[in-house]
Amino acid sequence: MNKRGAGITLIGISAFLFGARSLTAAHTIGRTVADEKTFENRTTVQEVRIFAVATGVAGLVYVIWGEVEARSSNQKNKL
Numbered sequence: 001m002n003k004r005g006a007g008i009t010l011i012g013i014s015a016f017l018f019g020a021r022s023l024t025a026a027h028t029i030g031r032t033v034a035d036e037k038t039f040e041n042r043t044t045v046q047e048v049r050i051f052a053v054a055t056g057v058a059g060l061v062y063v064i065w066g067e068v069e070a071r072s073s074n075q076k077n078k079l
């Protein structure tokens with residue numbers, strides 16, 4: 001897998017982690033009558049947020065790195 005593919009995969013994992021945090025909170029609360037503060041407390045899991053942001057940033061870095069390498073190799077081939 002090239003760097004662009006790895007970057008897109010990491011961005012997809014990041015999006016999944018962001019969504020999973022809310023889905024898990026909604027599933028955990030379930031059908032119980034809860035106020036807005038309970039849902040907010042369930043969705044503030046810092047570890048998941050940190051991993052989601054870290055994978056998103058790593059994905060962007062890999063995509064940009066792959067693009068830079070592709071452009072530099074194209075320029076070398078043109079010379």
